[in-house]
Each structure stands twice: as structure tokens, then as C-alpha cells.
Amino acid sequence: MSQTPTRDELVQSASKLVPLLRSRALWIDEHRRLPDDVVEAIELSGILKMQAPKQYGGYESDAHSLIDVHAELARGNSSAAFCVSVYALLNWMAGLWPDEVLDEVFATENVRVCGTLATTGTATKVDGGYRISGTWRFNSGILHAQWKVTAAVPDGPEAAEGPITTLIPVSDLEIVDDWYTHGLPGSGSVTVTAHDVFVPSSRIVKTYDFFTDQCKSVVNSTKPNYYLTPMLVTSTAATAGQLIGAAKYALESFLDRLPGRGISYTHYPSQAEAPITHIRVGEAGLLIEEAEARAHRFADLIEEKLVKGEVWTVTERASSRVQLGRVAQLCKQAVDLIATISGGSSIFHDVPITRIQRDVNAVAIHALTNPDTSLELYGRLLCGLEPNTDYL
Numbered sequence: 329m330s331q332t333p334t335r336d337e338l339v340q341s342a343s344k345l346v347p348l349l350r351s352r353a354l355w356i357d358e359h360r361r362l363p364d365d366v367v368e369a370i371e372l373s374g375i376l377k378m379q380a381p382k383q384y385g386g387y388e389s390d391a392h393s394l395i396d397v398h399a400e401l402a403r404g405n406s407s408a409a410f411c412v413s414v415y416a417l418l419n420w421m422a423g424l425w426p427d428e429v430l431d432e433v434f435a436t437e438n439v440r441v442c443g444t445l446a447t448t449g450t451a452t453k454v455d456g457g458y459r460i461s462g463t464w465r466f467n468s469g470i471l472h473a474q475w476k477v478t479a480a481v482p483d484g485p486e487a488a489e490g491p492i493t494t495l496i497p498v499s500d501l502e503i504v505d506d507w508y509t510h511g512l513p514g515s516g517s518v519t520v521t522a523h524d525v526f527v528p529s530s531r532i533v534k535t536y537d538f539f540t541d542q543c544k545s546v547v548n549s550t551k552p553n554y555y556l557t558p559m560l561v562t563s564t565a566a567t568a569g570q571l572i573g574a575a576k577y578a579l580e581s582f583l584d585r586l587p588g589r590g591i592s593y594t595h596y597p598s599q600a601e602a603p604i605t606h607i608r609v610g611e612a613g614l615l616i617e618e619a620e621a622r623a624h625r626f627a628d629l630i631e632e633k634l635v636k637g638e639v640w641t642v643t644e645r646a647s648s649r650v651q652l653g654r655v656a657q658l659c660k661q662a663v664d665l666i667a668t669i670s671g672g673s674s675i676f677h678d679v680p681i682t683r684i685q686r687d688v689n690a691v692a693i694h695a696l697t698n699p700d701t702s703l704e705l706y707g708r709l710l711c712g713l714e715p716n717t718d719y720l
Contacts, residue, residue, distance in 0.1 A: 329587065332382075332387055333374060333387060334446035335389075335392060335393040335396060335628060337399050337676045338341055338374070338375065338378065338387075338393055338396075338397050339393075339396050339397055339440045340372060341375060341409045342373065342375060342396075342397045342398075342400035342401050342476040343400050344373070345369055345370065345399075345400075345401065345404055345408075346400065346403050346404035346465050347404075348365070348366060348369055348404070349366065349401070349404025349405035349408050349628060350404050350405065350680075352365070352366055352383065352405070352545065352681070353405055353683065354677060354678070354689075355564050356405060356407055356408070356513070356514035357407075357513050357602065357677075357683065359446065359514075360507050360513045360514065360516060360654075361471050361472075361510075361514060361516040362407065362411060362471070362472060362514055363517070364410055366405075366408060367472050368484065370408070371378070371414060374387075375401075375412060376412070376415060376419075376439075376440065377438065378393065378394065378416055379394075379415075379416040379417070379419040379420040379423075379566075380419050380423075380434060380439070381423045381430065381434065381545075381547070381548060383428045383547055384430070385434075385437070385623075386419075386434075388551075388554055390627070390630075390631060391562075391565035391626075391627035391630040391631060392624060392627045392631070394413075394416060394565045394566050394569060394627075395565060395568055395572070395620075395623050395624060395627055396569060397523070397569065398412060398413050398416070398566065398567075398569030398570045398573065399569035399572045399573030399576065399620075400569075400573060401570070401573065402569065402570040402572070402573025402574040402576075402577065403571075403573045403574075403576055403577045403580070404421075404692075405514065406512060406515025406567060406570060406573075406574045406683075406688070407512050407513065407515045408514065409569075409570040409573060409574070409638040410468060410469075410512050410515045410570055410576070410687075410691065411468060411469035411472070411514075411515055413518075413566045413567055413569070413570050414442055414468045414469045414515075414566075415440045415441065415442065415469055415473070416566045417562060417563050417567075418443050418477055418568040419439065419440070419441050420555075420562055420566075420636075421441070421443075421538070421559060421562075422434075422441045422475065422477070422546060423543075423548050423555055423637065423681075424537075424538065424542070424543045424544060424545065424548070424555060425495060425530075425531065425533060425544055425545060426544045426545060426546075427528055427545050427547055427548075428530055429495060429530050429531050429608055430547075430548075431460075431492060431543055431548075433474075433475055433495065436474055437609075439475065440469065440472055440473040440474055440475075441473060441474070441475045441476070441477060441495075442467055442468060442469040442470045442473040442475075442476055442477070442498075443475075443476045443477025443478060444465075444466055444467060444477070444479070444587070445466055445477070445479045445480075445493065445535065445538075445557075446465070446466075446479060447479045447481050447491045447535070448462050448463060448464050448465075448477060448482070449461060449462020449463070449464065449479065449480035449522060450462055450480055450481055450482075450483045451480040451481065451483065451486075451492055451494075451527075452482075452483055452484065452621075453460060453482060453486055454526070455486050456526075456528055456529060457526060457527050457529045457531075457532065457608075458480075458482070458492070458494070458526075458527050458532060459524050459525065459526045459527075460480050460494060460496065460522045460524075460527055461522055461523060461524050461525070462477065462478075462480055462518060462521070462522055463504075463520070463521045463522075464476075464478060464519065464520055464521075465517075465519045465532065466517045466519075466689040467517055467518055467519070467520050468515040468516070468517040468560075469515060469516065469517075470503070470516065470517075470518060470520060471516040471518065472499060472516075473496065473498050474493050474498055474499075475496065475497060475498060476491070476495070476497075476501060476520065477493060477494070477496055478494050478495075478496050478503055478522070478644035479491050479492070479493045479494075479535055480492055480493075480494065486713035487644050489534060490534060490535060490536055491534075491535040491536075492532050492533065492535060493529045493532075493533050493534070493535045493538065494527045494531050494532055494533075495527075496522065496525060496527060496531075500522070500525045501520040501521065501522055501525070502520060502521040502522075502523065503518055503519075503520055504518055504519040504520065504521060506518055506519050507516055508713065509685040509690070510686045510690075511687050511688075511689055511690025511691075512686075512687050512690045512691070522559060534614050537557050538718065538719060539558075539559065539589040539719070541557070541558055541640075543554045543556060546706070553633070553634045553637050554634065557630065558635075558640050558641075558645050558648065558720070560648050560649060560719060561630060561640065561645065561646065561648040562608075563648070563652075563696065564626060564631060564648040564651060564652040565623075565626075565627060565630060565650070566592055566632075567652055567696075567697065568619075568626075568651075568652055568655045569623065570622040570685045570691065571619065571655055571656055571659040571660075571688060571691055571692075572616065572619050572620050572623060572655065572659060574659065574663065574684050574687060574688050574691075575612075575615070575616045575619065575658075575659040575662045575663050575684075575688065576616055576666075577660070577680060578662065578663045578666045578680070578681055578682055578684045578685070578688075579609070579612055579666055580618065581607070581665050581679075581680040581681060581684075582669070582670055583671075585679070586599060586600050586605075586615075587600070587681065588614065589671070591671075592671070592672075599669075599671075604669065605669055606679070608666070608668065609666075609669075609671045611662075611665055612662040612663075613662075614666045615658045615659070615661050615662035615665070616658070616662050618658050619654075619655045619658035619659050619662070622651060622654060622655055622658070623651070623655050625648070626681070629644070641707075642656060642715065643709055644720065645720040646705055646706070646709055646720050647714050649696065649702050649705060649719075649720070650702045650703075650705060650706040652696070652697055652702065653697060653698060653699040653700075653701065653702025653703065654699065654702065654706055656691060656692040656698075656699055657692070657699035658689075659688055659692075660688050660689060660692045660699075663681075663684055663685050663688045664685065667681050667682070667683060667685050696719065704716070705717065
């Protein structure tokens with residue numbers, strides 16, 4: 329593989345992981361985390377460097393690469409793909425901090441940053457920084473991460489300036505083992521608590537800055553707009569692929585089981601000959617194609633604006649959430665269609681479709697992915713109204 333891998337090389341690396349990911353699916357669901365051998369294999373693949381800054385050995389991969397690589401990982405296991413997509417987004421986000429912080433974070437090869445922007449913590453101003461306390465839920469990937477992006481609200485006069493966002497070593501946080509879920513169990517999205525953790529001023533950024541495309545790194549600010557892309561636009565590129573890949577896996581696994589299967593209590597000795605099978609498979613295939621085309625069309629816009637150095641309008645920023653919501657809707661519809669023709673035997677744990685269905689649903693109901701929320705946002709824009717969210 330070349331020093332800075334091409335999109336095809338990265339996808340090939342992800343493809344090589346698919347057999348391992350599939351073989352560990354039951355273990356992942358049972359233990360509610362990724363096994364160490366899977367994490368090690370992902371590290372060795374180089375995929376974790378996709379969104380790391382180049383000055384630290386990263387690749388700064390484009391949006392198309394993110395979509396395709398995460399789709400390929402999801403053909404193996406959605407929990408693994410979800411964790412990697414979180415690391416991709418948060419590693420990119422970490423690149424917005426001052427250079428002295430980047431030196432610390434990216435000193436670890438294949439570093440993994442996780443986190444949320446939920447402001448469920450408090451911050452007390454002290455000499456040299458803040459002391460952070462609070463509890464945060466849904467910390468996907470934290471069981472194998474070194475750093476967590478954490479948001480908190482100052483409890484003094486600084487509160488007037490709004491929430492702050494920090495980078496905290498995971499080792500400074502208490503892990504609460506509470507991730508018992510039907511969907512994405514292997515993401516290990518446990519709750520964490522901070523008890524009066526000191527965070528130096530260098531690792532403090534106003535949360536508002538992330539939504540106004542401000543980069544504190546001198547080095548990264550000089551790059552052609554890579555770190556000035558809106559955060560949620562980058563999030564769309566990082567998230568869409570795993571939905572597409574999961575839907576592809578659903579169709580693939582159905583077709584693998586199809587030969588020799590009949591339809592019970594009918595005169596169809598071969599399910600492959602039944603018109604209902606053709607209709608459902610054909611429709612699911614088209615839905616997946618539409619989702620993939622939509623995701624890559626949005627990636628085209630990302631790359632076009634990077635090249636031209638254009639500022640993202642409010643409508644374009646809102647479109648990132650709209651596009652992701654639509655991809656989620658299309659992929660969920662495809663998976664649900666496949667599930668309806670998978671037969672009673674598909675409820676066994678060793679048949680992938682029910683796992684895929686749960687995982688895709690878990691992503692689709694995420695607050696930033698939910699199709700209904702994004703449709704409402706799009707409808708408001710079409711009606712000439714302002715977006716009803718600051719998360720753009």
C-alpha cells in the first residue's frame with residue numbers, strides 16, 4: 329500500500345476485514361463490545377488514520393473514501409463500522425484544537441477519539457483551566473478510545489459565553505457498564521462520569537466555535553478548507569456509508585441463503601421462482617442504489633466546495649442532515665423489505681438479517697440521523713422558514 333492510500337486501497341483493506349468481522353458477530357453481540365483481535369486488525373489496516381492530520385501520519389481522506397470504506401466495514405459488522413465512523417469524525421474534530429493539543433493527542437499511533445456534544449456536565453473555572461464534573465451517555469467506541477470530546481456548561485460568569493467543549497483522556501473518566509441494547513450492542517456506547525477532572529485551558533474550546541467552522545490549529549488552518557468544512561457535513565460523510573453497507577449485507581446474506589429454499593405452506597418449491605421474491609429483492613436493490621447514489625452526490629458537493637473554497641450556506645449545511653436522514657430512510661426500507669421475505673428461520677442468531685435490522689434501526693433513530701426530523705427540517709426550508717435547530 330502506498331504511503332497515502334488511494335480510495336481503492338482503503339476499500340480493499342476494509343474488504344479484507346469482512347470475514348473476521350462476520351465470524352465475530354455473535355461474540356460482539358454477547359459481550360457488547362468489539363473484541364481485541366478485531367480492534368487490532370482494524371489498527372493494522374490503516375483505516376483509523378483516514379481522518380487524522382497528515383502531519384501526524386494521517387491520510388485526510390475525502391468524503392467518497394469515508395462512505396465506501398465504512399460501507400465495506402458494515403458488510404462485516406455494523407457495530408464495528410459504527411465505532412470506526414465515530415473515530416473518523418472525532419479524530420477529524422480533534423484536528424480543530426490548538427497545535428499543542430494535537431501534538432499530545434496524535435502522539436499515539438492509530439489514536440481513537442470518541443465523544444458527544446451533550447452538555448450534561450458542569451465546568452468550574454480554576455487557575456490554568458477548568459474542573460469538569462458530569463455524566464454523559466451514548467459514548468460509542470469509548471471502550472477502545474484514548475480520548476473523549478466532552479461538552480459542559482460553565483457554572484460561573486463564563487456561563488454567559490455558552491458551553492465549552494474539552495478533550496479528556498478516557499483514563500480520567502469512570503466507565504459505567506450500562507450498554508444493554510437490541511441495536512449496535514458491540515458499539516459499547518456506555519455512560520461515563522467525570523469527577524472533578526482538571527482540564528487545562530489549552531484543551532478548552534467554545535462549543536459555538538465548532539458550529540461556526542473555526543479551527544484553532546495554525547497548521548490545519550492553512551490547509552485548503554479541509555478543517556473548515558462544517559462539522560455536521562463531515563458527520564454525514566462519516567455516517568452514511570455504514571447504513572449503505574449494512575443494507576448491502578442484508579441483501580447479500582438473503583441471496584446467499586436463497587438456493588434450495590422453498591416457501592412453506594405454498595406450492596413454491598423454490599423461493600427464487602416466486603414473483604414476490606423478485607419484487608421485494610428488486611425494490612430493495614433499487615433502494616440501496618438510491619441511497620448510495622445520494623450519499624456520493626453529497627460527497628461530490630463536499631469536494632466541490634473544498635476545491636472552490638466556498639462557504640457553506642445555511643441551506644447547504646441543513647442539507648447535510650437532510651441527505652443523511654434520507655439515506656437512513658432508504659436503507660431501513662430496504663432492510664425491512666428483505667426481512668419480510670427471509671422466513672421464520674431468520675430469527676436464529678446465526679442468520680444476519682435480524683441483527684442487521686436492529687442495527688440499522690438503531691442508527692436511523694439517532695437524533696442526528698432520524699428521517700422524520702430531517703424531513704421536517706427540509707420542509708421548513710422549502711416553506712421559507714429558518715431551521716429549527718442550531719446543529720447545522
